[in-house]
Amino acid sequence: xxxxxxxxxxxxxxxxxxxxxxxxxxxxxxxxxxxxxxxxxxxxxxxxxxxxxxxxxxxxxxxxxxxxxxxxxxxxxxxxxxxxxxxxxxxxxxxxxxxxxxxxxxxxxxxxxxxxxxxxxxxxxxxxxxxxxxxxxxxxxxxxxxxxxxxxxxxxxxxxxxxxxxxxxxxxxxxxxxxxxxxxxxxxxxxxxxxxxxxxxxxxxxxxxxxxxxxxxxxxxxxxxxxxxxxxxxxxxxxxxxxxxxxxxxxxxxxxxxxxxxxxxxxxxxxxxxxxxxxxxxxxxxxxxxxxxxxxxxxxxxxxxxxxxxxxxxxxxxxxxxxxxxxxxxxxxxxxxxxxxxxxxxxxxxxxxxxxxxxxxxxxxxxxxxxxxx
Amino acid sequence: xxxxxxxxxxxxxxxxxxxxxxxxxxxxxxxxxxxxxxxxxxxxxxxxxxxxxxxxxxxxxxxxxxxxxxxxxxxxxxxxxxxxxxxxxxxxxxxxxxxxxxxxxxxxxxxxxxxxxxxxxxxxxxxxxxxxxxxxxxxxxxxxxxxxxxxxxxxxxxxxxxxxx
Amino acid sequence: xxxxxxxxxxxxxxxxxxxxxxxxxxxxxxxxxxxxxxxxxxxxxxxxxxxxxxxxxxxxxxxxxxxxxxxxxxxxxxxxxxxxxxxxxxxxxxxxxxxxxxxxxxxxxxxxxxxxxxxxxxxxxxxxxxxxxxxxxxxxxxxxxxxxxxxxxxxxxxxxxxxxxxxxxxxxxxxxxxxxxxxxxxxxxxxxxxxxxxxxxxxxxxxxxxxxxxxxxxxxxxxxxxxxxxxxxxxxxxxxxxxxxxxxxxxxxxxxxxxxxxxxxxxxxxxxxxxxxxxxxxxxxxxxxxxxxxxxxxxxxxxxxxxxxxxxxxxxxxxxxxxxxxxxxxxxxxxxxxxxxxxxxxxxx
Numbered sequence: 024x025x026x027x028x029x030x031x032x033x034x035x036x037x038x039x040x041x042x043x044x045x046x047x048x049x050x051x052x053x054x055x056x057x058x059x060x061x062x063x064x065x066x067x068x069x070x071x072x073x074x075x076x077x078x079x080x081x082x083x084x085x086x087x088x089x090x091x092x093x094x095x096x097x098x099x100x101x102x103x104x105x106x107x108x109x110x111x112x113x114x115x116x117x118x119x120x121x122x123x124x125x126x127x128x129x130x131x132x133x134x135x136x137x138x139x140x141x142x143x144x145x146x147x148x149x150x151x152x153x154x155x156x157x158x159x160x161x162x163x164x165x166x167x168x169x170x171x172x173x174x175x176x177x178x179x180x181x182x183x184x185x186x187x188x189x190x191x192x193x194x195x196x197x198x199x200x201x202x203x204x205x206x207x208x209x210x211x212x213x214x215x216x217x218x219x220x221x222x223x224x225x226x227x228x229x230x231x232x233x234x235x236x237x238x239x240x241x242x243x244x245x246x247x248x249x250x251x252x253x254x255x256x257x258x259x260x261x262x263x264x265x266x267x268x269x270x271x272x273x274x275x276x277x278x279x280x281x282x283x284x285x286x287x288x289x290x291x292x293x294x295x296x297x298x299x300x301x302x303x304x305x306x307x308x309x310x311x312x313x314x315x316x317x318x319x320x321x322x323x324x325x326x327x328x329x330x331x332x333x334x335x336x337x338x339x340x341x342x343x344x345x346x347x348x349x350x351x352x353x354x355x356x357x358x359x360x361x362x363x364x365x366x367x368x369x370x371x372x373x374x375x376x377x378x379x380x381x382x383x384x385x386x387x388x389x390x391x392x393x394x395x396x397x
Numbered sequence: 398x399x400x401x402x403x404x405x406x407x408x409x410x411x412x413x414x415x416x417x418x419x420x421x422x423x424x425x426x427x428x429x430x431x432x433x434x435x436x437x438x439x440x441x442x443x444x445x446x447x448x449x450x451x452x453x454x455x456x457x458x459x460x461x462x463x464x465x466x467x468x469x470x471x472x473x474x475x476x477x478x479x480x481x482x483x484x485x486x487x488x489x490x491x492x493x494x495x496x497x498x499x500x501x502x503x504x505x506x507x508x509x510x511x512x513x514x515x516x517x518x519x520x521x522x523x524x525x526x527x528x529x530x531x532x533x534x535x536x537x538x539x540x541x542x543x544x545x546x547x548x549x550x551x552x553x554x555x556x557x558x559x560x561x562x
Numbered sequence: 563x564x565x566x567x568x569x570x571x572x573x574x575x576x577x578x579x580x581x582x583x584x585x586x587x588x589x590x591x592x593x594x595x596x597x598x599x600x601x602x603x604x605x606x607x608x609x610x611x612x613x614x615x616x617x618x619x620x621x622x623x624x625x626x627x628x629x630x631x632x633x634x635x636x637x638x639x640x641x642x643x644x645x646x647x648x649x650x651x652x653x654x655x656x657x658x659x660x661x662x663x664x665x666x667x668x669x670x671x672x673x674x675x676x677x678x679x680x681x682x683x684x685x686x687x688x689x690x691x692x693x694x695x696x697x698x699x700x701x702x703x704x705x706x707x708x709x710x711x712x713x714x715x716x717x718x719x720x721x722x723x724x725x726x727x728x729x730x731x732x733x734x735x736x737x738x739x740x741x742x743x744x745x746x747x748x749x750x751x752x753x754x755x756x757x758x759x760x761x762x763x764x765x766x767x768x769x770x771x772x773x774x775x776x777x778x779x780x781x782x783x784x785x786x787x788x789x790x791x792x793x794x795x796x797x798x799x800x801x802x803x804x805x806x807x808x809x810x811x812x813x814x815x816x817x818x819x820x821x822x823x824x825x826x827x828x829x830x831x832x833x834x835x836x837x838x839x840x841x842x843x844x845x846x847x848x849x850x851x852x853x854x855x856x857x858x859x860x861x862x863x864x865x866x867x868x869x870x871x872x873x874x875x876x877x878x879x880x881x882x883x884x885x886x887x888x889x890x891x892x893x894x895x896x897x898x899x900x901x902x903x904x905x906x907x908x909x910x911x
Contacts (some may be wrong), residue, residue, distance in 0.1 A: 050652065053859075058651040065644070163665035169690065232415040239422045313640065318669030323641040323662075344559040368648040371631045373607065437859070488861060506861040519863065541680065541859025543695045543876035545867040558863050 026348025029393050031340070032133030035388070039359055046366035053369055056243035062177060062365045063241065067250035068312045070357035072328060073335035074261045077353045079300045080336050081265070081274040083281065083345030084133065084140035087329050088147025089222065092306040094325030095155040096122045097314030101164040104175055111167075112172035119307045124149075130296035148329070156322055165319040178315035181249040185242035192238045196231045203227055250312050257305065260352040264301075272297060278345020320324075334381070335360050338388040436468050439488040439539040440505070444474035447494045451511035454528045458490075461532035467539045474499060488539045490531060491517070508535050511554050520550045520557040534560050576732040598628045598656075598857045600850075601649030601679075603642060603670070605662035605686075607634040611842065612660070618846035621660070626854045628655075639666040650677045653858035657681045658849060664688050680856050683875075684849050687734075691869040695856060695864070697849045699840050700879035701735050705793070706743025707884050709816040711836050712789050713746055715815060716755055722788045725779040726761035727772050727801060729793045736763070739793045739819070759783035764797045772800030780808055789815040795825035795837055802833050821885050821894050826905045829887055839885040839893045848880055 046053040072089055079086045096118045103114035129147060133140045167176040179256060183191065207217050218226075231304035241247045273294045276284045285291050310325065317324050339356030341348030367377050439462065443455050459469040472482050474493055483489045483502040491499060495512035509517035510531040519538075521531045537544050548559035583772050600623050607613055619632045631649060635642035639696045642662055649657060650673060657674050659681060661667035668691035671681045680694040726743070729736030745792055750756040760779035764771040772792065779787065785808065792798035798818035805811040811833040818837040828834035855862055867874035885893050895902050 052651050052653065055651065058648075059646055061651065139562065163663055165665070165668075222405045222408070226403050229408050229412050229415065232412060232419065236415055236419050236422065239419065243422070243425070298571040317643055317666065319639070319663075319666045321663050321666045323638045324640055326638060326640075350874075364644075365648075368633070368644055369651060371633050371648070371652075374634055374636045487859065518861070538861040541856065541861075543856070543862040543864055545865075545874060545876045546863045547865060547867070559866075 031391055034391065035338070035355065035359065038384075039355075041364065042359070042366065046362070046369065050369050053366055056240060058365070058369060059240050059347040060167075060182075060244040062247055062361060063237070064248045064250045064316065065365055066358055066361040067254035068309060068316060069250070069328075069331050069335060069361055070354055071250075071254050071257050071305060071312065071347065072332040073339070073353050073357045074257055074350065075302045075309075076329075076332040076336050077341050077348050077350070078261065078265075078274060079140070079302055080278075080333075080341050080343060081345055081348055082277045082295055082298055083186055084295070085333070085343070086140065086144045086147075086302055088129070088144040088151055089153060089302070089306050089309075089332060090325045090328035090330070091148045091151035092122065092125070092303075092325070093310040093313050093328050094320070094322075095151045095158065095310070096307040097310035097324060098155045098158045098164065098173060098320040100164050100311060101314060101320040102158055104166060104173065105164050105168055108168075111176075115175060115311055118311065122303035122307030122310070126299045126301070126306065127296060130299025133299070134292045135293050155320075155325075159320045159322070161322055163319050163321050166315050168191060175248065175311065176315055176318075178253075178312050179248070179250055180315070182241070182244075182246035182248070183252065184246045185238075188238045188242060188247045190237075191247075192234050196227075196234060199230065200227055250316075253312065256296065257308065258350055258354060262324075265350065270294060273344055278342075278347070280346075331357075331360055332386075334385045337385065337392065340392070342392075356388075362364055422459045427549070436466060437539045437541070438468040438486060439490060439535055440470050440472060440483045440486045440501075441490045442472040442474050442479060442483075442499065443491075443492045444494055445514060445517055447474075448492050451492065451523050453492050453511060453528055453531070455492075457528045458532045461529060462536045462539075465536035465540070467534070467536040487541075488535055492531075506538060509557070510539070512559065513550055515552050515554060517546075517557055519546060520552075520559045522548075522550070522556075522559060524562070530560065530562070576580040598854065599654045600628050600630045600654065600853050600857065601646075601652070601654035601657045602630050602632045603645045603649060603657065603659045604632065604634045605642070605660045606637050608636065613841060615660075615846045618843050619850045622847045622850035623854060626851065628854050628857070635662055637662050637742060639663050642667065643670055646673060650674055650679060654679060656853045658684050658853050659688065660684045661686050661688050665690065667691075682849065682853055682856065685845065687868065687870055687875070692873055693870060693875045695852060695862065696868060696870075696875045696877040697845065697852060698877065698879065699845065699882055701738035702745075703741040703879070704819055704838050704882055705739040705744075706746055707742075707838060707882065708739070708791060708793070708819065708836075709743040709746035711817060711884060711886075712756075712791060712815060713750060715789075716750075717788060721755055721784060722750075723783065724756055724758050725776060725783075725787055725790045725801075726758055727775050727790060727792045727797050728761070728763045729797065730765060730767045731763050733767070736767075736793060743791060743793075759787065764793075764800070767794060767796050767797050769800030769803070772797040773804045776801040776804035780804070780810075785810060787814055791815075791817050793817075794819040795822040795834075798834055798837075799824060799828070802828060806833070821899065823900050823904055824892055826885070826890060826900055827907070829885070829890065832887075836884050836886040839883045839899075841880070841883070841893075841897060842899070843897060845880050848878065852878060 052058055076086060076089065099121055100114040100118035103109040103117060104111055129143055132138060133143050167173045203223060207223065210217050238247065256299065262347055265274065273289045276289055276295060277291055281291065314320050314324055335357035336353055337343065339352035341353060363381060367380060431504060441455060441458060448455065453470060462469050472479060480500045480502050483505045486505050488508060489501050489505040490508045490510055490512045491514055493499060493512060498515045501507055507517045508519045508521065509525040510521045511527055513520055521534055534544055546558035548561040548562050549556040550559045595642055602619060604612055607616065616632055616689055620632065623630045631652060631654060633645035633649060635645050637791045639662055646657065657679055659667055659670060661683065664687050667688045671688055671691040671693055674681050675692065682695045683696060685698050712722065728740050747756055751758065760782055762775040764775060776790065790801045792801050795818040798816050802816055803909065805814055815835045818834055821837045821839040824839045825834055827835060852862065864876040864878050866877045866879055883893055892903060894900050895905065
C-alpha cells in the first residue's frame with residue numbers, strides 16, 4: 024500500500040532529504056529554479072532508461088549493453104541528420120526501429136539459444152560501442168547542422184511554456200481523479216474491497232500537490248523540460264504495462280519462478296523477447312535525449328549509463344533475482360542518483376570522489392535491501 | 398476511530414511538507430532575477446567639422462550601437478567638461494581633428510575614429526563605412542567582448558593598435 | 563475524525579503555503595563573496611600537465627582577487643557539458659574551457675552565452691560558435707622557429723639535404739606547424755639552398771611511424787642527410803632511433819617540440835639539436851589574467867584572430883622559445899619543467 028512506508032523506504036527518503044539539505048547549504052543555487060530544471064532533465068534521461076531496465080530485471084535478466092546502445096542509436100540518428108541531410112523525425116524513426124530490431128534479436132538469442140543475458144549483453148556492450156565508433160567515424164557528429172534547431176535538438180532544449188504547463192497539469196490531475204473514481208466504482212460493483220474515501224482523497228490530493236509543485240518550480244525557469252514530459256509518458260506506460268496487463272503479470276511471474284510460469288502456461292519466451300523489444304525502444308528514446316543533451320554524438324556518449332540504470336533500479340527496490348519492483352521505486356532510485364551527481368557537480372567535486380560516492384550509495388542500498396529482505 | 402492504524406498519517410505529513418514547499422516556491426517566483434545585464438553605455442564626442450570631413454554620421458553611429466545593445470551618450474567637441482562627462486564610461490569614442498588630445502576621464506578606453514589622436518587606445522582608420530566600422534568596434538568593446546586589432550599606427554610617441562578592415 | 567481529513571488537509575495546505583511564503587520572504591542570503599568567480603572546465607586532470615595548469619591558473623586568479631571553481635570531465639564530452647551547466651548554475655562571471663572535443667563544446671559556449679557569461683577557450687579551439695576569446699601558443703611560430711634553426715645552419719657551397727616529418731593529419735595543429743615551416747623554407751628551396759629529399763606525415767604522431775619514414779628516407783636518398791625537420795619530440799625520437807641504427811645520430815640536425823624530458827636528455831647528449839619550449843606557466847597565468855579582465859568586462863584587444871568556422875575568434879598567442887644545449891638551464895630547468903638531475907642523469911658529482 025502506498026500509504027505505508029517500510030523502514031527501507033523511510034531511510035531512503037531521509038537519505039534523499041539529507042543529501043538535498045547538505046547540497047543546498049553548501050551551494051544555495053542547488054535549489055535555484057535553473058538547477059532544479061536541469062536536475063529534472065538529467066533525472067528524466069536516467070530514469071527513462073532505468074524504467075526499461077526494470078522490465079528486464081523483473082524477469083530475472085539483466086542488460087549491460089544499454090549504455091553503448093544509447094550511444095549507437097543516438098549516433099545513427101545523428102549521422103542520418105548531419106551527414107545524409109535526413110529530416111529529424113525520419114532519422115529518429117530509423118533509430119527507434121534499429122533499437123527495436125537489435126534488442127528483439129538479442130532477446131531471441133537469449134531465449135532460444137539459452138545464453139545467459141549477462142553474457143550476451145556484455146558482448147552487446149562491446150559490439151555496440153565498436154559499431155557506434157564506426158558509425159560516427161570517431162568524429163563529432165552534431166544533432167543538427169550549423170546552429171539551427173530540429174526535432175532532435177529540441178529534445179533537451181524545448182520547454183513547455185508555463186501557461187501550457189499549468190493547463191497540462193490540470194488536465195492530468197482531472198484525468199487521474201476520473202480514473203480513480205471510476206476504478207473505485209468498478210471494484211465496488213464487483214464486490215472488491217476499496218480504500219476508504221478520505222485516504223483516496225488524500226492520495227490524489229498529495230499527487231496533485233506534487234505535480235503542481237513541479238510545474239511551479241519549472242515555471243520559474245522556462246517551463247517543463249521536454250525530457251520530463253517524455254519520462255512522464257514512459258513512466259505511465261510502464262506503470263500500466265506492469266500493473267494492468269497480463270504481460271506485466273507474466274513479467275513478475277517469470278521473475279518469481281520461471282519454472283512455475285512455464286508450467287502454468289505463460290508464454291515465457293514471447294514475454295522475454297517482448298521485454299527486450301520494449302527495452303530497445305526505450306534505449307533509443309534515451310539515446311536521442313542523451314545525445315541531444317550532449318549536443319552531438321561523440322565517442323563517449325552513453326558511457327557507463329547502464330550502471331546508472333541498474334543502480335536506480337536496485338536503489339528503487341527492484342530485486343535483481345526478479346519478481347519485485349515498482350515504477351515509483353525506480354523513479355525514486357533514479358532521483359537519488361541524479362541528485363547525488365547533480366549536487367556533486369554543482370560543488371565542483373573532483374571526478375574521483377564522484378565515482379566513490381556513487382559506488383558507496385549503491386552498495387549501501389543493496390546491503391540494506393539484503394539485510395531487510397532476511 | 399474504527400481502525401487508527403489505517404489513518405493515513407504519512408500522506409497527511411507528505412501533504413504538509415509539499416504545502417510548505419509550495420509556499421516557499423510561490424514566494425520566490427519572480428525572485429530569481431533573470432540575468433539581464435544592464436545595457437552598457439559609451440560616450441561619443443564629435444567635433445562637427447572633423448566629422449563632416451571624415452563622413453562620420455553620429456546619428457547612424459548611435460543607431461548601430463543601439464542595435465548592438467549599447468546606449469550612446471553624445472557630446473560635442475570641443476567641450477571643457479569632457480573629463481567630467483566621461484567619468485565612469487568604459488569606452489569613449491572621439492571624432493576630432495588630427496593630433497589633438499581631449500582630456501577624457503583617466504579610466505576610459507579611448508577609441509579614435511578617422512584621425513589619429515595621441516594617447517588613444519584604439520584607432521579606426523578613415524575610409525569607407527567609417528561610421529559602421531567604428532560603431533561595431535566600440536559597441537563590441539563596450540559590451541566587454543574582446544576585439545581583434547591586427548594593425549599598428551604610429552602616433553608620434555608610439556603606436557596605437559588599429560582595426561584593420 | 564477520518565471524515566475530517568480532507569477539510570484538515572485543505573486548512574493545513576493554506577496555513578503551510580502562508581508559512582512557506584513567510585519563510586521565503588526573509589532577506590535571501592546571497593552566495594557571493596565580493597570577488598568574482600571564474601569557472602574552469604578541464605578536459606581531464608589525469609595528466610601532470612593539466613594539474614600544473616590548474617594550480618597555476620587558480621593561484622593567479624586568487625592573486626587578482628577572484629575565486630576559481632574547477633571541474634574535470636575525465637575525457638567525457640557529456641560530463642563536460644554537465645560540468646559547464648553546473649558552473650553556469652553557480653553563476654560564474656566567466657568560463658574558461660579546455661575542451662576535450664572542440665566541436666562538441668560549441669553547445670557549452672551557446673549555453674553560457676544564453677546566461678550572459680563570456681567564454682575563453684584555453685589551449686584548444688572550440689569550433690563553430692561565437693567564442694569570445696582563445697588563448698594558446700603560437701603554433702605557426704613553432705614551425706617557423708624549427709625551420710629557422712635549420713636556415714641558420716645551412717652548409718656552405720651546397721644545398722642542405724632535408725627530411726621533413728610532419729605530424730598527424732587529423733590534428734589541425736600539425737598543419738599550423740607545417741605552415742610556419744613552409745614560410746621559412748619555401749624561399750630557400752626555391753633558391754636551391756635546401757633540398758627536400760623525403761617528406762611524409764607520421765600518423766597519430768607515433769614515433770614508430772617517424773622511424774619508418776626516416777628509414778625510407780635513408781633507403782631512398784642515402785646516408786648523406788644533413789637534417790631531419792621533425793615537428794615534435796615524439797616524432798624526433800623515432801627519427802633519431804632510425805639514425806642511431808644507421809650510425810648517423812649526432813651527425814644530423816634533428817628538430818623537435820615540447821621540450822619533453824627524453825628530448826632534453828637527447829639534446830644534452832647531442833643526438834637532437836633543439837626543441838621548442840612552451841612556457842605552460844605563462845599560458846595559465848595569461849589565461850587567468852584575461853579571464854579576470856573579461857569577467858570585469860574590461861576592453862581587451864588581441865593582435866590576431868583565428869577562424870573557427872563561424873567567426874574570427876580574437877586570439878591571444880603566447881610566445882615560445884627555442885631550447886637547445888645553450889639555454890636548457892635558463893628555460894626548462896629555471897621554470898621548473900624538469901629538474902637538472904633528470905636532464906643530466908650522469909652529471910652527479
